[in-house]
Amino acid sequence: MLFAREGAKVVAVDRDIEAARDTQKRVIAEGGVCEAEQADVTKSADVLRVVEASIARFGRIDVLVNNVGIAKVGGPVELSEEDWDMVFDVNVKSMFLACKHALPYMEGQGGGSIVNVSSMAGVRWAGVPYVSYGASKSAVNGLSRYVAMQYAMKNIRCNTILPGLMNTPMIVEPLSGQYDNVDDMIAQRDAICPTGKMGEAWDVAYAALYLASDESKYVNGLELLVDGGLHHQVLAPKAA
Template sequence: MSGRLANKYALITAAGAGIGRATALAFAREGAKVLATDINAEALASLAAEHPAITTRSLDVTQAEQIQTLVNETGPFDVLFNCAGYVHAGTILDTDEASWRRSFAINVNSMFHLCKAVLPGMLERGRGSIINMSSVASSIKGVPNRFAYTATKAAVIGLTRSIAADYVARGVRCNAICPGTVKTPSLGDRVRALAGDEEANWRSFVQRQPMGRLGEPEEIAALALYLAADESAFTTGTVHVVDGGWSN
C-alpha cells in the first residue's frame, strides 16, 4: 500500500533522531506533509535534506507559548505525534524535585499543551489523529530504577484515553504507543553513561529481551503510521504495546 497519508499534514515532536526521525520519514514516504520539530537544529537540517515533504522548526516542548505560536502559524494539522520524552533513572529515593518536575514537563505537560493547541483545528474540520508516546514502563510493567519515568508514562495513558473519550463522536482519535527497549541514540547515550564496559552494558539490555534483540525505530514508526492513517479509523483510546514480548 502506498500513499497511506496522502493529503495529510502531520506535526511530530522530537523528530531529530530515533523514533521521531524514523516516523517523520515514514510519514513523508507515504504522502504526508510533515512539520518536524526538535530542539536540535543540526539534526533537523539533516532530516529535512532526506525528503522534500519534510519541513522543520525548532521547538522546546516545555514552552507552552512556543507550542501555541507554532500551531497558530503552521496549523491546522491532521496528525499529531507526541514523541518527545525524557528518561530519568532512579527510585523514588533517588528522585529530587527538579528531576520529578522535568520528567513531567517533558513527558506529560508537553502533550497537554500540544493536544490542546491542535485540537481546535481538528474539531473544526471533524477529523484528526493524535498519537502519544507512552512506554511499557508505565501501567503496563514496573521497571526498576525508572520511578519518575514510569509515573509520567502512566499519566500519558490516562491523558490519551480521556481525549479519546471526549472526542470519539467528533472525528478525532487519540491512541498511545508503548514501546519496549528500542535502539535509539538516546538509549546509546544512557548505555555509555553507565559504569563498566560499554559492550557488556549493551549485552545486558539485549539479554533481557525475549526475542534476543532490541527494537528498531522503524518498527515503532510503522505502528505510528498505521495509527495516523485512515485504515485505523475505528481505533481510538487504545494502548499499543510493541516490546518484543518483554511485558508478557
C-alpha cells in the same frame, strides 16, 4: 521520514533546530515535503507558534505525533525534585500542550488522529529504577485515554504506543551509568528480550503510521505495546 514516504506533509519539531533540519534534508532528498521548526515543547507559546505555523503552511493538521521524552535514573529517594519536575514537563506537559493547541484545529476541520509515544514502563517494571519515567509514562496513558473519549464523537482519535526495550540513541546517556559500557548494556538488554534483540525506531514508526492512518479509523484509546512480547515476561531487578 516514514510518514513522508507515505505522502504526508511533515512538520519536524525539535528543541535543536539543526536536528529538525537534518530530518528535513533527509525527507527532501527522498522527494518528500518537510518543514523544520524549533520549539521547546514544555512552553505553551512555543507549541502554539509551531501549530499556527503548520496551519499557515498547510492549512490543516491531520496527524499529531507526540514523540518527545527523556529519562532520569533514580527511585523516589535518589531522584532530585528538579529531575522529577523536568521529566514530567518533557514527557507529559509537552503532550498536554500539543493537544491543547492542535485539537481546536482538528475539531474545526472535522477530525484528526493523535499518536502519543509512551512506554512499556508506564504499565510495568522495566528493569531499571527510574520512577519518574515510569510514572510520567503512566500519566501519558491516562492523558491519551481521556482525550480519546472526550473527542471520539468529533471524529478525533487518540492512541498510545508503548515501546519496550529499544535500541535508540536515547538509551545511551541516561542508562550508561548502570552498565560497564554501552556494548555491555546493549548485549544485556538484547538478552532480556524474548526475540533476543531489542526493537528499533522503525518498529515504533510503523505502529505510529498505522494509528495515524484511515486503516485504523475504528481504533481509539488503544495502548499498543511494541515490545516483541516483553510484557509477558518477568523482569528481575538489576543487581546493585
